[in-house]
Structure formats: structure tokens, C-alpha cells
Amino acid sequence: MKLFLPRFFYALLLFVAFPYTLLHLLWRARRQPAYLHHWSERFGLYSARPTQPVIWLHAVSVGETRAAVPLVEALLARYPGHRILLTNTTPTGRATSESLFGERVIRAYLPYDYSFAVRRFVRHFKPALGLLMETEIWPNLIRACHASGTPVLLVNARLSVRSARRYGWLDALVRSSLGKLAAVVAQTHADAERLSLLGAQGIEVAGNLKFDCEPLPAQLQTGEQLRAQSGGSRPVFVAASTREGEEGLVLDALERLASPGLLTMIVPRHPQRFDEVAALLEQRGVIYQRRSAGEPVAVQTAVLLGDTMGELFAYYRAADMAFVGGSLLPFGGQNLIEAAAVGCPVLIGPHTWNFTDVARQAIACGAAQRVEDVAGLARALKDLLDDASRRRRMSEAAQAFSLAHRGTVQRLMQVIGRFLG
Structure with a gap:
């Protein structure tokens, strides 16, 4: 009886949900x-x-x-x-x-x-x-x-x-x-x-298992090419695996930062949101390009929209520092291990319960830094931009962290x- 009732209610729930399951497929297909x-x-x-x-x-x-x-x-x-x-x-x-x-x-x-x-x-x-x-x-x-x-x-x-x-x-x-x-x-x-x-x-x-995912040489080469296409000497920041609402917060932090030479790459977590983020950039009056166009990044371009699949290692390789999304708003955080694997200094928000131990260990060894809000993200970016030796220490700590696990x-x-x- 102790098991029968939960199993019965689970079966009943699935039965009631069946029409909604079909509607859900149609809704997602939009x-x-x-x-x-x-x-x-x-x-x-x-x-x-x-x-x-x-x-x-x-x-x-x-x-x-x-x-x-x-x-x-x-x-x-x-x-x-x-x-x-x-x-x-x-x-x-x-x-x-x-x-x-x-x-x-x-x-x-x-x-x-x-x-x-x-x-x-x-x-x-x-x-x-x-x-x-x-x-x-x-x-x-x-x-x-x-x-x-x-x-x-x-x-x-x-x-x-x-x-x-x-x-x-x-x-x-x-x-x-x-x-x-x-x-x-x-x-x-x-x-x-x-x-x-x-x-x-x-x-x-x-x-x-994510620690055993090593970037392929081709992915690293793509990252080097992306860096070269971005002008080479410009500082590059990537906001990776961003979730709904976070792109606006990243843009708010960039306004506070006021670093005109900085190139920001925004890579939404879900491909169905690429156009939505493009519309946000247009609404904000941000000069941007799409990665999918495959063109060199113009000097006046402030944001490169990462609207491609399978290139996350390349984005991290091209960047001086990264913010890993899903963490500034309560989504539980996305995977920071990929950034660490290529030695990219990592910034994360307060919400990382999906990667609690990974986040804690990365912060403890100096591979990552936690920020609490938009103002904190802006301050952390400024500190890293102004301190090349700190970026280098975080990069070395990130690679060591990745190898050790x-x-x-x-x-x-x-x-x-x-x-x-």
C-alpha cells in the first residue's frame, strides 16, 4: 500500500497530463x-x-x-x-x-x-x-x-x-x-x-565527467582565429550560456564599466533565443555583429552575438575573462569547467546550486570569482581589465583546477x- 498509492497517483498524473503533453510539443514547436x-x-x-x-x-x-x-x-x-x-x-x-x-x-x-x-x-x-x-x-x-x-x-x-x-x-x-x-x-x-x-x-x-571534456585542437584554433578577427589587441570579455533576462543585466554592467575598447561576446544558452537577444541589442542601440556571418569584427562593434553551436571552447579561448550565465538570476548556474579547461578567468553570480561543489572549489583555488549583482559584475570586470597579472594568475589556477579533477x-x-x- 505504501508504494501502491504513489504509483497510482503518478500514473493518474501522467494520464491527466497526456493532452497537455501533446499541446506542449506544439507550443515548443512554435x-x-x-x-x-x-x-x-x-x-x-x-x-x-x-x-x-x-x-x-x-x-x-x-x-x-x-x-x-x-x-x-x-x-x-x-x-x-x-x-x-x-x-x-x-x-x-x-x-x-x-x-x-x-x-x-x-x-x-x-x-x-x-x-x-x-x-x-x-x-x-x-x-x-x-x-x-x-x-x-x-x-x-x-x-x-x-x-x-x-x-x-x-x-x-x-x-x-x-x-x-x-x-x-x-x-x-x-x-x-x-x-x-x-x-x-x-x-x-x-x-x-x-x-x-x-x-x-x-x-x-x-x-x-565534465572535467574530462578536453577541447579539440580545431576548437582552440577557431578560438585563436576568432581573437585575430576581433582585432587581436582589444580586450575580450565573453558572457557565456546566458539565460533569459541575463543579457540585459550584462549590458547594464557594461554601461557602468564604460570601457569603450572592450569587445563583449554574448553567447545565449539556448539557440532559440538568438534572435531575441539580437532584438535586445538593437533596442539598446548597441552596435553588434553576428558570429554566424563569419566576418571580421569591426572596430566600432561593441558586441559579437555568439549565434553558433558547438563553439563554446572557441569563445573561451578567444576571451580574456568570462562570465558564466545562469547564475546572475536564479537558474542554478551553467558549467564553468569548459572555461577553466582553456585557462579563462571565470566570474559567476550568486546562484550556482547546479554546480555547488565545482563553484566552491574553483573560487577556493583562485580560478573563479563570485559577484552578487550588476554592480559587482562591473567592478570585477574593471579589476580584471586593469590588472593583467591577476588575469594571468586566475588563468593558471583555472588550468590547474581543470587538470586536477x-x-x-x-x-x-x-x-x-x-x-x-
């Missing part, structure tokens, strides 16, 4: 028509059936897909007799997987967590092993895999305090789902402790090897 592509996959209907054994990896969107790169490469190298199935939830995640892996993996959308849909998914692909990235706890999916004998691992697992509270409302259902996982490999001991309190067992800690993929492959041999 801004991203790709949401209408492969829509049948979201209900467990797929075409080609793999002829080789399948290793299935689920990465929700762009960030998780990029983080999965070293793991996918290791799986491709170690298990050439298997096909890698990479599932996503968002079209941008799927597009990212296409650009990163091409035909080396098969890809599909993970179905919504309806019992009929997830059972179809499991029957169709018959995964030899399932790997869920970060915090993907879907009760019906995990239950279907468990019933079919498919071992499922929660890898690179993280659980913020906020998420732990939300999952606590469905304690019995979440506890049952976590208990059906074959293994849980957490990023940090704090994540492991929170997952354990929710019912996960046999948790191991392997670190954050690598090795997660090796530890994950050891765990995976227990189930695949």
Missing part, C-alpha cells in the same frame, strides 16, 4: 520546429532495429551531451561489437549529438515516462546496459528496464538540495526506482549522501566493465 520531428519516438515508436547489442546512454540536452563525449568515445573504443544508442529529450541535444558523433552512434528521443511507451522502447532496442546521465530518475522507465533484465546505471549523478526536496514529495516511488538501479556513480560525496537518503544503494563517487571516465569505465565484461 519557436523550435524541430520539436515536431521524430515526434512518434516520444511515445515509443521507432523504425530501424539495431542488429548488434546496444549500450544505451541518455543525455537530456546540450550540456549533458557535451559532457558525455569522453564516455562515448571510451565506449566506442572498448566495445566495438556494440552499437551506442544516444537518447535525448531536446532537439538541441539531438543536434549536438549529430555534430559530435555523426553516424558513429544511433540516436533517438527518449519516450515520455508512460508505461506503454517505455515498454516499447525497451522491447525495440533491448539494451545490454542503460546509462542515465546526472539526475534522470523516471519511475516507469527504470521499472520497465528492471522487469526486462536490463541493468541501468545512474552515472555522473548529481542531486542538488532543491532537487532532493522535490523528490522527497514522492519518497516511496523515488526510493523504489533508485532501488532498482544496478549502480549509482555520483559526482561528489555530497551528491552521494543526498542520493543515499532518497534510497540509492551501493553508491560510488567518481568525480564530474580529470580521470572520471576511467573510473566510470571500470564500473561499466562489471556489467559488460
Whole structure:
């Protein structure tokens, strides 16, 4: 009875939400028509059936897909007799997987967590092993895999305090789902402790997979070219992975800063917002160019709008300093590890609960600095612009920070090897 009621209410919630699920797809398609592509996959209907054994990896969107790169490469190298199935939830995640892996993996959308849909998914692909990235706890999916004998691992697992509270409302259902996982490999001991309190067992800690994502030489070369196209001698600041409302705050900070020679690159987190940010720049009377035009940056240009995909390492490489978005407003923060990997000094806002330990450690070692608001961002930018030696120290600390935390993929492959041999 303790488990029956939560499971019943979860099933009832999914049933009631079904029409809204369809409307949600249509609504999202207004801004991203790709949401209408492969829509049948979201209900467990797929075409080609793999002829080789399948290793299935689920990465929700762009960030998780990029983080999965070293793991996918290791799986491709170690298990050439298997096909890698990479599932996503968002079209941008799927597009990212296409650009990163091409035909080396098969890809599909993970179905919504309806019992009929997830059972179809499991029957169709018959995964030899399932790997869920970060915090993907879907009760019906995990239950279907468990019933079919498919071992499922929660890898690179993280659980913020906020998420732990939300999952606590469905304690019995979440506890049952976590208990059906074959293994849980957490990023940090704090994540492991929170997952354990929710019912996960046999948790191991392997670190954050994002630290093993090294920039490709081509990406670094693109960054050097971008710097050269920007005039070379101009100071460059990148506001990366910005979320709704943050671009305006960054522009407010730049007005306070009043540094006419500075080139700012603004790279929105979501591609569907590129035009929205362009409209904001026009409304503010800011002289800007689009990165997608591929033209040298004019002297009078104040902002380069980063409206391209897959070039974040290049933007960081071209910049003297970076603000990592999702943190000035309460979105939980975006990944600062990519900036650290190329030695770019990092500024972050007060809201970083998605990367609590990473942010704390980066600040402690001098790789990052926290700012509280627009005024703080303006002051921090001025201090870094005026102090080249401080920028150099932060750059060296960022690279050392990145190198010190690598090795997660090796530890994950050891765990995976227990189930695949």
C-alpha cells in the first residue's frame, strides 16, 4: 500500500497530463520546429532495429551531451561489437549529438515516462546496459528496464538540495526506482549522501565527467582565429550560456564599466533565443555583429552575438575573462569547467546550486570569482581589465583546477566493465 498509492497517483498524473503533453510539443514547436520531428519516438515508436547489442546512454540536452563525449568515445573504443544508442529529450541535444558523433552512434528521443511507451522502447532496442546521465530518475522507465533484465546505471549523478526536496514529495516511488538501479556513480560525496537518503544503494563517487571534456585542437584554433578577427589587441570579455533576462543585466554592467575598447561576446544558452537577444541589442542601440556571418569584427562593434553551436571552447579561448550565465538570476548556474579547461578567468553570480561543489572549489583555488549583482559584475570586470597579472594568475589556477579533477571516465569505465565484461 505504501508504494501502491504513489504509483497510482503518478500514473493518474501522467494520464491527466497526456493532452497537455501533446499541446506542449506544439507550443515548443512554435519557436523550435524541430520539436515536431521524430515526434512518434516520444511515445515509443521507432523504425530501424539495431542488429548488434546496444549500450544505451541518455543525455537530456546540450550540456549533458557535451559532457558525455569522453564516455562515448571510451565506449566506442572498448566495445566495438556494440552499437551506442544516444537518447535525448531536446532537439538541441539531438543536434549536438549529430555534430559530435555523426553516424558513429544511433540516436533517438527518449519516450515520455508512460508505461506503454517505455515498454516499447525497451522491447525495440533491448539494451545490454542503460546509462542515465546526472539526475534522470523516471519511475516507469527504470521499472520497465528492471522487469526486462536490463541493468541501468545512474552515472555522473548529481542531486542538488532543491532537487532532493522535490523528490522527497514522492519518497516511496523515488526510493523504489533508485532501488532498482544496478549502480549509482555520483559526482561528489555530497551528491552521494543526498542520493543515499532518497534510497540509492551501493553508491560510488567518481568525480564530474565534465572535467574530462578536453577541447579539440580545431576548437582552440577557431578560438585563436576568432581573437585575430576581433582585432587581436582589444580586450575580450565573453558572457557565456546566458539565460533569459541575463543579457540585459550584462549590458547594464557594461554601461557602468564604460570601457569603450572592450569587445563583449554574448553567447545565449539556448539557440532559440538568438534572435531575441539580437532584438535586445538593437533596442539598446548597441552596435553588434553576428558570429554566424563569419566576418571580421569591426572596430566600432561593441558586441559579437555568439549565434553558433558547438563553439563554446572557441569563445573561451578567444576571451580574456568570462562570465558564466545562469547564475546572475536564479537558474542554478551553467558549467564553468569548459572555461577553466582553456585557462579563462571565470566570474559567476550568486546562484550556482547546479554546480555547488565545482563553484566552491574553483573560487577556493583562485580560478573563479563570485559577484552578487550588476554592480559587482562591473567592478570585477574593471579589476580584471586593469590588472593583467591577476588575469594571468586566475588563468593558471583555472588550468590547474581543470587538470586536477580529470580521470572520471576511467573510473566510470571500470564500473561499466562489471556489467559488460
